[in-house]
Amino acid sequence: MSMTPPxxxxxxxxxxxxxGSKKQLLRxxxxxxxxxxxxxxxxxxxxxxPVLSVGTLSYILSNRAIIQEIASIExxxxxxxxxxxxxxxxxxxxxxxxxxxxxxxxxxxxxxNSTSAERTEVIERFKEQSGDIYDSIGVFDVEGxxxxxxxxxxxxxxHLNRSYIQAxxxxxxxxxxxxxxxxxxxxxxxxxxxxxKDEDTGELVGYVRARIPVEVLGDLLQRNFDAxxxxxxxxxxxSEGQVFxxxxxxxxxxxxxxxxxxxxxxxxxxxxxxxxxxxxxxLNLEQSAAGEGSALHRNQKLENNPKQLVAxxxxxxxxxxxxxxxxxxxxxxxxxxxxxQKKLLFALVLGSIVAA
Numbered sequence: 375m376s377m378t379p380p381x382x383x384x385x386x387x388x389x390x391x392x393x394g395s396k397k398q399l400l401r402x403x404x405x406x407x408x409x410x411x412x413x414x415x416x417x418x419x420x421x422x423x424p425v426l427s428v429g430t431l432s433y434i435l436s437n438r439a440i441i442q443e444i445a446s447i448e449x450x451x452x453x454x455x456x457x458x459x460x461x462x463x464x465x466x467x468x469x470x471x472x473x474x475x476x477x478x479x480x481x482x483x484x485x486x487n488s489t490s491a492e493r494t495e496v497i498e499r500f501k502e503q504s505g506d507i508y509d510s511i512g513v514f515d516v517e518g519x520x521x522x523x524x525x526x527x528x529x530x531x532x533h534l535n536r537s538y539i540q541a542x543x544x545x546x547x548x549x550x551x552x553x554x555x556x557x558x559x560x561x562x563x564x565x566x567x568x569x570x571k572d573e574d575t576g577e578l579v580g581y582v583r584a585r586i587p588v589e590v591l592g593d594l595l596q597r598n599f600d601a602x603x604x605x606x607x608x609x610x611x612x613s614e615g616q617v618f619x620x621x622x623x624x625x626x627x628x629x630x631x632x633x634x635x636x637x638x639x640x641x642x643x644x645x646x647x648x649x650x651x652x653x654x655x656x657l658n659l660e661q662s663a664a665g666e667g668s669a670l671h672r673n674q675k676l677e678n679n680p681k682q683l684v685a686x687x688x689x690x691x692x693x694x695x696x697x698x699x700x701x702x703x704x705x706x707x708x709x710x711x712x713x714x715q716k717k718l719l720f721a722l723v724l725g726s727i728v729a730a
Contacts, residue, residue, distance in 0.1 A: 441683065441708075445669035448685035448704050455595055455608060456687040456702040462594055463550055463564075464695040466507070466586060470566035471548050473500060473582045475573070479513060482572040482579050485521070493522035509561065510585040513570070514539070516578055528559045538567040539581050550698060553588050553618040555626075555645055562624040563587050588619045595702075606704050607673075607682070613699030615659065616647035620675075648675075650703070654684055659701070662686040670708065681708045 478484055478496055485493075497511045501524050510530070513522040518534025533539050538551040548568035556563050567583040591610060599606045610619040617625045626645045650657055654671040661667035663686050672679045682705040689699050 441669065444683055444706070445685060446665070448669070448683055448706060449665055449687070451606065452685045452687035452702050452704045453690070455598065455704060456690050456700070457692075458594065458598060459591060459610065459700065459702060460690055460692040460695055460698075462591070463698060464692055466564075466566045466584070467548055467550055467695065469500075469504065470568045470582065470584055473497070473511070473513075473584065474548065474568040474570045477573075479570050479580065479582065480573040482575070482577065485570075485579055490522060494524070497522055498524050507586060507590055508584045509563075509587055510559070512583055514581045514583075516580055518581070521580060527561075530558055533581065533583065536565075536567075536583075538565040538583060542567040542569050542581060542583075543578075550696065552612045552614075552698075553624075553647070556585065561585070561587055562618070562626060564591070588624050592619050592621075592623060606706055609653070609703040609705070611650065611659075611701040611703065612647065615650065615701070617650060617653060617703075618647045620653070654682070654703075654705075655679075657684060657686075659686050659688070662703075663688045663701075673705065682706060683708060 474480065476496060478488055478493060493513060497513060501508050501511050508524075510527045511524045512520060512530045512533065514533050515521055518532045518536075518539065520530050520532075523530045536557070537554070538549060541549045541551070546569060548566065551565040551567070553562055553564050555561075563585045565583055565585055567581065569578055570580040570582055571577060572579050588610075592608070595608045595610075599608065607621045609617050609621075609625075612618050619625060625648050650659060653673060653675050655674055656668075657671050658667055662669070662684060669683050669685065670681050671684050673682050684703065684705045686701060686703045688701045689697060691697070
């Protein structure tokens with residue numbers, strides 16, 4: 375019984391024969407060239423091959439040097455961005471302390487005898503003078519019931535059991551929170567909160583809290599990069615090392631009871647932040663902060679998963695600011711970073727051709 379040879383074998387035989395035919399044609403072509411033509415071809419080869427070889431090697435080496443230099447610049451930008459966030463948050467701590475010490479709140483008799491409208495007017499004015507930093511300010515009595523609140527957002531309810539109020543109570547002072555999802559509005563925010571103590575007796579008379587949407591932090595960083603004329607991606611990490619803010623705004627995902635990510639808006643899903651490695655492939659924050667390891671990582675949240683230069687700055691100390699434990703990460707597309715090098719390579723090839 376005859377058997378038909380496998381298709382793959384036929385293909386290999388054809389390819390080998392075809393390759394042999396091409397070599398033979400090339401040999402005949404070279405043999406048929408005149409001595410003058412051969413001399414010219416060899417002269418061109420001897421003139422261009424060394425130039426291209428040296429140029430290619432120089433391109434590769436300069437590529438590596440440029441990546442290292444840009445990575446160093448990115449680390450500096452990450453450190454500067456973290457410093458900017460620290461100063462901003464310190465100012466929020468100063469603001470909440472200022473609110474807590476206002477006479478209408480810190481004088482127990484005045485607080486008790488003032489009207490809700492009078493108290494509200496004070497915090498409305500403060501919110502307006504602060505620009506677009508706060509979207510809600512609230513004042514509460516020792517039981518957590520609302521004494522005054524700014525307009526424009528959902529009405530506030532009792533706040534005694536809010537984590538930031540409890541943290542202020544425990545510290546007997548002012549605190550800043552990690553990013554939290556607002557129970558009253560669903561807005562992803564950072565909170566500044568403080569106890570209010572009577573200025574004469576030091577007795578606790580209430581609490582005050584101000585809410586800062588995380589997008590305000592993103593706008594602050596983006597304005598800084600826009601002023602530099604750089605196209606950067608910037609990410610903020612909370613004290614647990616979770617990414618809560620990125621170029622697209624708040625970074626939240628819906629997670630089911632089984633720990634798997636679910637479509638946004640899914641019922642019975644819990645909203646949580648992203649881990650760093652869910653965004654950047656194989657990124658080690660400790661190595662990145664120290665300038666060690668590779669600075670190139672794929673961004674798994676962007677279309678086509680582009681390679682990016684990534685740099686990270688961990689928490690920094692700043693006088694009169696408690697340790698938030700936050701970090702800042704900046705990224706830059708490799709294609710943007712190496713665009714000048716590609717132009718250099720094109721000029722090199724074109725110059726070699728012209729010289730030949």
